[in-house]
Amino acid sequence: MISSSAEQGEENGRHRWGMVIDLDKCTGCQACTLACQMENNVPITGPEEFEQGRTIFFTEVFTDLEGEFPYVEGVVVPRPCLHCDNAPCVRVCPVGATFHNEHGAVVIDYDACIGCRFCTVACPYTARSFNYYTPEFPSPLDRALNPDVPVRPAGVAEKCTFCFHRVDKALARAAEEGRELTNSELTLLPACNQVCPASARYFGDLNDPNSTVSHLQRSPRAFYLLEDLGTESKVAFLRSE
Amino acid sequence: MENNEEKEKSGAPDYTRREFVALAGMGVAVAGMVGVIGNAVVTNFQEANVSYAAAGEETWIKSVCQICPAGCGVNVRRVGDNVVKVEGNPFHRLNHGRLCPKAQASTQVLYDPDRLQGPMQRVGERGAGQWEPITWEEARARVVGELDRLRTAGDAHTLLFLKGHAPGHMSHLIDRFCQAYGTPNVADLGSQCTSAEKAAHLLNQGWYDTSAYDWEKTRYVIFFGGSFLEDWQPQVQMLSAYSFIRRGRPDTRGRIIQVGPRLSISGHKADEWIPIKPGMEGALALGLAHVIIKENQHDLAFIDDHTSGFEEFSALVLEEYSPEAVAEITGVPAETIKRLAREFAGSRPAIAAAGQGLGASTNALFNNAAINALNAVMGNIDVEGGVLKQRYPTFTEWPKATLPEIEQPRLDGAGGPAHPLARCVYHELPDHILNDDPYPVNALFIYDCNPAFDSPGASRWREALAKIPFIVSFASVADESAVYADLLLPDHTYLERLMDVTPPAGMGRAMVGLASPASAPLYDTRHTGDFLLEVASDLEGMAEALPWATFEELVKFRFKGVYDSGQGSIQADSYDEFWQILQERGVWEGLRYQYGQWDEVLTTPSGSFEFQMEQLAEIANNVSDGDGEAVLAALGIGAGTERALLPRHEDPVVSGDEENYPLQLIPYIVLPDAANRAPNAPALWNIYGLLMKEGWGNWAELNPETAHALGIEDEELIWVESPEGKIQIKARLYDGAMPGAINIPLGGGHTAGGRWASAVSGANPADIVTPLSDPLAGSAAWLGTRVKVYKAEGNG
DSSP: HHHHHHHHHHEEEEHEEEEETTTTOOOOHHHHHHHHHTTTTTTOOOOOHHHHHOOOOSSSSEEEEEEEEEEEEEEEEOOOOOTTOOOHHHOTTSSEEEEEEEHHHHHHEETOOOOOOHHHHTTTTOOOEEESOOEEETGGGGGGTTTTOOOOOOOOEEOOOOTTHHHHHHEEEHHHOOOOOOHHHHHHHHHHHHTTTTTTTEEEETTTTSHHHHHHTSSSSSOOTTTOOOOSSSEEEOOOO | OOHHHHHTTTTOOOOOOHHHHIIIIIIHHHHHHHEESTTTTTEEEETTTTEEOOEEEEEEEEEOOOOSEEEEEEEEETTOOOOOOEEEEETTTTTTOOOOHHHHTTHHTTTTTTTOSOOEEEEESSSSSOEEEEOOHHHHHHHHHHHHHHHTTGGGGGGGEEEOOOOOHHHHHHHHHHHHTTTEEEESSSHHTTTHHHHHHHHHHHHSOOOOOOOGSEEEEEEEEETTTOOSSSSEEEEEEEEHHHHSSOOOOEEEEEEESBHHHHHHHHHHHEEOOOHHHHHHHHHHHHHHHTTTTSSSSHHHHHEEEHHHHHHHHHHHHOOHHHHHHHOOOOOHHHHHHHHHHHSSSSEEEEEGGSSSTTTTHHHHHHHHHHHHTTTOSSSSSSSEOOOOOOOOOOOOOOOOOOOSOTTTOTEEEEEEEEOOOOGGHHHHHHTTSOOOOOOOEEEEEHHHHHHHHHHHHHHHHHHHHHHEEESSOOTTTTTGGGOOOOOGGGGGEEEEOOSSSSSSSSSSEEEOOOOOOOOOOOOOHHHHHHHHHHHHTTTTTOOOOHHHHHHHHHHHHHHHHTOOOOOOSSHHHHHHHHHHHHHHOOOOOTTTTTHOOOTTTTSSSEEOOOHHHHHHTTTTTHHHHHHHHHTTTOHHHHHSSSSSOOOOOSSTTTOOOOOEEEEETTTTTOOOTTOOOOOHHTBBBBBTOOBBBBBBEHHHHHHOOOHHOTOOOEEEETTEEEEEEEEEEEEBBBTTTEETTTTTTSSSSSSHTTOSSSSSGGGSSSOOOOOOTOOTTTBBEEEEEEESSTOO
């Protein structure tokens, strides 16, 4: 399966982006959450929106605690969009506004999105948000907007893009220099990965069986969230010991 | 003062969203290659009513994050004149290109819409928040006039300067300003967090600082108190170290233990969490030492070569701190104590690390000395994988100057009989101010802190602020303390100013970052360093001590010493070249850490690690004309007894009796709390309460059993009342809370500081913490308050 898609990838120059998050390294610091928001022009909201669950996080950290004092065991799991191959959000979109781009990332055409929110409900990982409000960046906060990423208007769904604007820019720059991106360069491309103080996040090409992410996804520690749903996500997690 | 916003916005072509999506996929890449971005993708969404301000050439500037004191290197991304993001600076070894979430809020600090936009003076009642704009010339004249009047009247010592966590040479400048002016009263925030750890090192090893640690080579770490993934300094180094200790080496997976009274994120992520009664961590360390010594696992070679007083120490430990006795004190089972001791001794190199909570009781100094002793027993000091001593850059000596003699003691009693080992006692200042004890405060300068909010007994500070006749605030936003000021003289935010930042102890090797301004000042603000130098030049006799016209000149003068040392990561043919490379890299670092330089690591009079802390007796003598025993006796330190100078367990003093105040209050720090550095950054409030999935306010955690006994349900409003006062807050049931304790994160309950800070709900636990101190070190006993808790309805 991997080799066949790898061959296919080599033929048409396509990548199949994937990610691995090592829960044994993750510290729950949430730098990923904010680096993502700053990179991707996520609108500024306040306590009311937060209370209603309408604050937008492309990547978010969740925790859980089992047991009773003093026998308690906690877990901390960061969750970006998992960019499923068999993505429920893509299947339910009535207008084809959400789709896999050429490198396998699940993306949204904000112009085509009709705001029905089927996708936000269909996603078993709650990775998709709906833009309930006209995005606001009270002046002069608008000066910090990243010109590489569009601000999404009210009434559309939005989510993690695997930072394709950063990835594509780096690919183009490497092509210009007549070379391929190395694994260590690739791994830092999404904003969440670049910031991670624990170096717990990896990014790369699952079409390349020798990439870091391919290696790690074959690790005995690797697992996928709600794997039995058959979503075939491209983000694997490495179990903590 | 340039404002190019309008110019930039005009001429931005309009694109439809569909065109934009296409461009974002392809165009950006093309634009990126030619080094110009923005012009192709600048767009204007009618629907969104948001325009892209940023347009123009992409440039990167090296700065140093100053949202917390750690000083991580940042690489600031600018598009045109706009700062659009900060990334980590890969040259800076402290964070090697990585950052924490607080740093990511930097743009929300720079572009905070509620910043103070220029100097102002109070017109209404004090604290009413009514101001009128003035010019910087007027501000300068008023400050100079006030200081001149005080000094002429012989009252120079009645100026109190709070300098918070002032970075690098801002801190040095403020110290020197105060020396040259003639006041002993400079206070930083050291007594709020690390001063007990520093004082313990002074006694055991001879130097006043926190530890550095060799995380990369260690195999086993016990963190005593605090939450190493949330409240550590420097934090990003710790986050990286956690990952490295576990997964950074192919053959070793280090083990990490968190000891503390609350299941923090660190407790979640550690290999093991050991719950313990607050303030009892030192006793646990002594229990481990007991087992290790009894089982003959201690490092005899290190003890023989580099320590003194071991016999006395081991006699005390063997007699008093058996696992059973320690289990009684700490609540940690005896079997666990034995197991931890064997793991610690059997997993060398290992580290016993002092967390924040360790310095937060009235027995803080001895708690820290116990940790130091445990490390010494195992020979973990200054070895690979052990506890190190931080080195610092060698700056040029200050120019010779005649400084006025200051006869008056410090207001807060630091360095005197009241607190012999303290350098400052921030949280006790209000009582001195309110009682004119030993003299009144006539002027207060507030830089980089928010005493009305961030100090135990914060309400006492508010009373004190109302009393002081002349208050100057340099804050960038009108926070809870600034609203009491007579003059608001806003500093630049960190991305607008030049600053050097020496990280707190952590790496071992010497290091200093240089932040270049990444943005022109947005408003009519002024570098507080420049302002103080101007004031100094106007005051007679101060120019000799502070001869520089600008802060940059001062920094350049001092950094010449680093260049002259000829050492470190920047080798240059001239100082100009050195300075240029420093600006380009944003950091200078010294030589690789050299282990075993004992004449630097053990600088006590005996040149050894002193289990028996002889200097305590000597310092007590020094502050009292030779009557040290009386000083120690007055502080309850068991003078004259055999154990007087040994690390040991002392029961912490707690405000509130157990009958009336049955619960132990545990205020704690969450990582996204940037205190006064970024109170108005909405992004940080969104991620404030990870474990509770809370944001925009704080809560009070109760163990479900404790809550049920009190009839309190989850999410119910409760009163939390201490002898100091009471606050209303939302209760949350949490299995990670100890029965009999109530945990409240610091940071909630703002009443000022901007639209978002003011929108934060909850309450400030600092308001109900009684400002007790460790008597010797003067450190604040954040964990020294008991409370009662009851439903809010009908009890208001």
